[in-house]
Amino acid sequence: MRLISYIVRRLLFAMPTLLGLSLIIFYTTTFFPPRQRVRLFISERQYQNPWGPDPVPALIEKYHLNDPFFIQYTTWLREVLRGNFGYSHSYNKPAVNVILRFFPATLELIIFAAPITIFGGYKLGVLSAKRAHRKGLHGDVVDYVTRTITTMGYSLPSFVLGLLLLVIFYLVLGWVQPGRLSIELQTFVSSPTSGWVSYTGLLTIDGLLNGRADISLDALRHLVLPVIILVTQNLAILTRITRSSMVGELVKPYMVTAKAKGLDEENVIGHAKKNSLISVLTVSGVLFASMLTGVVVTEYIFLINGVGSLVVKAASDLDFVLLVDVSLLFCVIFMLFSLIVDIAYAYIDPRVKP
Amino acid sequence: MIYNLYGGYPVGFGSWLGGLKNEIGIRLRPNLIELKVVIRRVGGDPLSLLGAIIVLFFVSIGLLTPLLARPSHGVDPYICPYDGPTMGEFKIYPPPSPPSPEHPFGTLQGFDIYYGCIWGTRTAFRVGSIVILIALALGLSIGCVAGYNGGLIDELLMRFADIFFAFPGLLLAIVLVVALPSVWPVTLGPISFAVALSQLDKLVLALALVGWPSYARVIRSEIFRVKQEDYVEAAKAIGCSGRRILVKHILPNSMYPILTMAFLNFGKTVLFAATLSFLGFGPETGYADWATIISHSRNWIVTTPQDPFRFSFTWITPSMFIFAFILGWSLLGDALRDIMDPTLRRT
Numbered sequence: 112m113r114l115i116s117y118i119v120r121r122l123l124f125a126m127p128t129l130l131g132l133s134l135i136i137f138y139t140t141t142f143f144p145p146r147q148r149v150r151l152f153i154s155e156r157q158y159q160n161p162w163g164p165d166p167v168p169a170l171i172e173k174y175h176l177n178d179p180f181f182i183q184y185t186t187w188l189r190e191v192l193r194g195n196f197g198y199s200h201s202y203n204k205p206a207v208n209v210i211l212r213f214f215p216a217t218l219e220l221i222i223f224a225a226p227i228t229i230f231g232g233y234k235l236g237v238l239s240a241k242r243a244h245r246k247g248l249h250g251d252v253v254d255y256v257t258r259t260i261t262t263m264g265y266s267l268p269s270f271v272l273g274l275l276l277l278v279i280f281y282l283v284l285g286w287v288q289p290g291r292l293s294i295e296l297q298t299f300v301s302s303p304t305s306g307w308v309s310y311t312g313l314l315t316i317d318g319l320l321n322g323r324a325d326i327s328l329d330a331l332r333h334l335v336l337p338v339i340i341l342v343t344q345n346l347a348i349l350t351r352i353t354r355s356s357m358v359g360e361l362v363k364p365y366m367v368t369a370k371a372k373g374l375d376e377e378n379v380i381g382h383a384k385k386n387s388l389i390s391v392l393t394v395s396g397v398l399f400a401s402m403l404t405g406v407v408v409t410e411y412i413f414l415i416n417g418v419g420s421l422v423v424k425a426a427s428d429l430d431f432v433l434l435v436d437v438s439l440l441f442c443v444i445f446m447l448f449s450l451i452v453d454i455a456y457a458y459i460d461p462r463v464k465p
Numbered sequence: 466m467i468y469n470l471y472g473g474y475p476v477g478f479g480s481w482l483g484g485l486k487n488e489i490g491i492r493l494r495p496n497l498i499e500l501k502v503v504i505r506r507v508g509g510d511p512l513s514l515l516g517a518i519i520v521l522f523f524v525s526i527g528l529l530t531p532l533l534a535r536p537s538h539g540v541d542p543y544i545c546p547y548d549g550p551t552m553g554e555f556k557i558y559p560p561p562s563p564p565s566p567e568h569p570f571g572t573l574q575g576f577d578i579y580y581g582c583i584w585g586t587r588t589a590f591r592v593g594s595i596v597i598l599i600a601l602a603l604g605l606s607i608g609c610v611a612g613y614n615g616g617l618i619d620e621l622l623m624r625f626a627d628i629f630f631a632f633p634g635l636l637l638a639i640v641l642v643v644a645l646p647s648v649w650p651v652t653l654g655p656i657s658f659a660v661a662l663s664q665l666d667k668l669v670l671a672l673a674l675v676g677w678p679s680y681a682r683v684i685r686s687e688i689f690r691v692k693q694e695d696y697v698e699a700a701k702a703i704g705c706s707g708r709r710i711l712v713k714h715i716l717p718n719s720m721y722p723i724l725t726m727a728f729l730n731f732g733k734t735v736l737f738a739a740t741l742s743f744l745g746f747g748p749e750t751g752y753a754d755w756a757t758i759i760s761h762s763r764n765w766i767v768t769t770p771q772d773p774f775r776f777s778f779t780w781i782t783p784s785m786f787i788f789a790f791i792l793g794w795s796l797l798g799d800a801l802r803d804i805m806d807p808t809l810r811r812t
Contacts, residue, residue: 265795
């Protein structure tokens with residue numbers, strides 16, 4: 112019960128941020144002329160009837176697009192709360208439909224990349240810190256190698272690494288083609304007569320649910336390289352944070368106490384591990400944001416039809432309706448994520464009461 | 466060996482520090498000592514030394530740019546020289562040509578890659594420093610107002626800054642690059658004029674608008690700390706104005722962390738700009754910018770699937786430049802962070 116009230120409270124606190132973000136994002140659209148901004152408000156293609164009279168001036172009047180900013184903003188907010196997210200002119204569809212079609216690919220990518228990043232990065236960081244602790248500030252070979260690899264991963268821009276892997280594995284070795292599926296399977300999946308049912312939109316799971324394990328396997332093979340890119344970029348951040356917070360914990364007085372009590376090495380490290388988790392949680396927001404950023408680049412390189420490549424395409428088509436909606440979506444996802452982090456805080460740190 | 470965290474120090478270290486003490490043993494010039502310690506520590510660790518050398522290497526390329534790649538007279542030096550067919554005003558971009566004596570790194574769509582890489586160093590320094598300067602100015606002013614006033618103003622401004630943390634910066638930067646108008650009418654009293662923004666200007670502006678909140682947050686917490694000091698109390702007691710206290714007493718004592726942070730963020734900022742350029746939001750074709758070159762060479766990779774390494778020279782060289790640049794800054798940054806962290810330092 113206490114947890115539920117805590118969650119409700121956190122969600123209420125998140126509201127101003129969400130409102131503030133929507134304000135900023137909506138403000139950026141006001142640089143466009145009203146005739147284009149009508150697209151933020153309509154849900155159907157109701158303004159391009161070549162035989163009828165031009166409906167746009169009436170729509171501009173209806174949605175107060177020539178009025179002061181705050182009137183426009185509240186009108187827009189009301190439409191959004193009513194579930195009207197505007198119309199994408201580059202896809203000729205309501206923006207929600209476009210985003211829903213592109214979202215599963217991104218979700219699939221994150222579902223595979225996030226656990227690997229979290230566990231791998233944490234383990235590497237702890238390992239590196241242990242070695243650093245034992246051998247002085249700069250550590251021994253393991254610490255050195257870990258540090259070098261993470262720094263390399265951090266410094267090699269994801270687009271350079273992506274291009275390199277794309278050329279080597281996709282083009283030279285001919286492993287798979289860019290995209291989410293091989294071409295023949297893609298045609299099978301997208302043809303309406305094939306009997307393919309899209310339950311979740313995640314191809315790896317849908318393949319199993321449809322009894323087509325080969326499609327799952329193919330989707331998995333296409334995921335390997337994008338996931339590697341995402342992991343290497345973010346692994347470095349997590350490893351560095353874990354390492355530095357572990358090293359910080361290992362010199363605190365309670366470690367001496369634990370050692371003086373006669374605890375063995377593993378238990379002593381265990382004390383530090385739990386406390387270092389707190390600072391890892393603190394940066395997890397940054398990590399998550401960086402993962403969403405990585406998704407944009409990764410999808411763009413590997414031609415995956417996810418939200419990330421949608422953003423790039425929408426931006427080059429000046430389809431700001433999609434940009435606004437994706438921004439709102441990312442912000443909501445981020446809010447939910449920080450909620451989970453807050454709950455985890457209460458779980459790990461006894462000083463934080465839910 | 467719990468206490469062996471600080472590593473070993475040369476035996477003469479203490480006496481070396483002793484040289485900077487006066488007769489009664491008070492340390493003179495603590496900043497100088499600090500600097501010497503930093504230099505000594507950077508020199509002692511091979512990785513940190515490598516970082517410092519790489520950064521110095523790029524700084525010297527940046528300084529010697531006009532000597533290394535001579536720009537032709539009377540044109541924008543940041544546009545690479547074009548060597549290919551034209552039709553009147555328009556360039557007909559030829560396919561990339563491999564390295565040759567007159568184009569050491571080859572050409573991409575007729576533009577010289579060597580020239581692009583060398584002048585791209587300057588672009589990287591320019592973009593990085595302008596972005597950081599604008600972000601620093603914004604963050605400093607907002608952080609000062611929030612930190613010095615406290616209360617409701619602080620709460621409002623910091624919640625505003627929090628919005629930027631709750632959002633992937635790349636997406637916000639893309640939104641801003643798209644939304645910012647190319648021509649910005651400015652009216653100052655009777656004078657009105659229009660500021661034209663190039664694509665690169667928009668990118669720089671967008672990055673600065675995304676980057677300021679972290680500076681604002683740090684300067685605010687520093688000001689909160691310094692506000693408690695006795696000398697601020699004393700300044701208040703003798704009747705200094707609020708502005709004087711802020712500018713003369715608080716700011717000089719709270720600037721250090723934010724300047725360090727700006728310095729350490731340099732590599733990250735350049736990487737961010739490069740990512741945006743790669744995604745196609747950077748300057749126009751032929752501009753001397755590493756990521757722009759890579760972005761354009763991507764088209765040639767995809768169009769020649771039967772021989773993917775045929776045009777690899779177009780993207781491998783600029784990629785190496787970017788990689789080395791970011792690597793240098795992050796190695797140096799790591800070293801400085803370790804050295805300056807008071808919990809992890811020497812005795």
